[in-house]
């Protein structure tokens with residue numbers, strides 16, 4: 001059963017109905033859950049796709065968006081008022097799931113996470129009550145929905161802090177042949193050591209249509225003018241990319257740059273990755289070789305992509321780990337292995353291959369942290385990139401009752417999320 005809700009009362013009634021009928025309940029925002037948590041087999045889905053209204057208070061610089069809005073709705077409406085806020089890097093992603101799980105975006109280096117810019121929310125609770133939550137109203141609920149929010153109620157509306165945003169920014173892809181891999185990673189590692197709140201980069205390994213081999217694609221972003229951007233990324237330009245399509249574009253288009261690589265359809269599976277910068281060059285090469293071997297030899301999987309985010313975390317770390325329920329706040333960086341294929345017969349084989357590759361990232365992180373008693377940081381696995389069962393690296397040390405023998409043998413911990 002699917003309810004196409006149009007207001008908070010609809011949602012409240014539906015939540016009560018699900019409770020009274022004792023049936024499974026799922027909420028669908030933008031529908032991009034990598035764990036399938038916005039679907040229900042046999043239960044009730046409250047679909048928020050008719051609740052996408054966004055309004056802006058240009059004086060208070062706030063952006064109010066209904067819980068079913070997509071980032072495109074927020075980006076475009078805010079841009080019409082010369083504003084922006086931190087949002088997802090693919091603009092057909094929903095604000096609901098992305099916000100409630102934390103939220104990283106191109107502006108995170110400057111403004112932190114999406115939740116760090118959340119001022120308040122209107123929620124329908126499990127008993128059907130409709131409440132406002134903020135730092136001063138229902139503060140415990142506000143703590144919980146910032147990072148662990150998918151199960152504390154239905155977010156009917158979010159209010160975000162907006163910021164004045166220059167219209168034109170520098171962004172786009174630079175494509176390199178694989179022999180440049182180590183040099184490119186060296187430059188990206190170096191950018192993190194000389195941080196600039198206006199800059200960010202995402203590095204992807206994927207196969208362009210018809211190409212014999214995978215390529216290394218770096219999407220660069222600079223929240224400023226072309227001259228400063230070119231200076232910032234001069235190390236990358238010096239490596240002579242095969243394609244250099246970065247240019248000045250409206251900020252509202254930045255979150256469309258990766259839309260094509262994230263189209264709907266096909267059989268998809270996501271594996272969250274994590275690494276502690278600097279990314280080790282030998283490790284990067286071994287991962288690239290595994291990707292090349294698979295994508296070059298398995299035509300069904302050729303559309304898959306491995307993405308690593310080179311985001312400056314200093315602003316995100318200004319908020320204490322315990323100030324919100326967001327467990328991933330730390331110095332580790334995130335990535336995604338996105339499998340894309342068509343043949344259901346390949347499900348088990350490809351997913352196992354992806355899990356094995358994910359495990360290499362876990363082992364690499366464990367190795368980097370060997371000998372450290374505690375890093376005092378959050379969980380490296382970002383919940384919004386996690387499947388229901390996720391491999392969580394060892395820091396912080398978990399409650400040992402969460403371990404079971406198989407995972408102990410592997411040196412990893414498998415926790416059931418959501």
Ligand SMILES: Cc1cc2nc3c(=O)[nH]c(=O)nc-3n(C[C@H](O)[C@H](O)[C@H](O)COP(=O)(O)OP(=O)(O)OC[C@H]3O[C@@H](n4cnc5c(N)ncnc54)[C@H](O)[C@@H]3O)c2cc1C
Nearest residue numbers: 029030031032033037038067089094096097098104155262
């Ligand atoms: C192509 C792609 C790009 C992505 N890019 C980014 C990125 O740049 N930054 C980032 O941080 N993450 C990113 N993600 C991960 C993203 O944050 C999660 O997939 C997120 O859950 C998507 O939210 P959604 O509303 O689209 O998904 P849905 O599948 O609709 O929902 C995901 C979860 O949130 C719950 N939910 C959704 N809306 C509400 C609501 N209003 N109230 C209560 N619960 C709700 C659902 O029940 C479900 O449990 C990306 C994912 C994809 C697939």
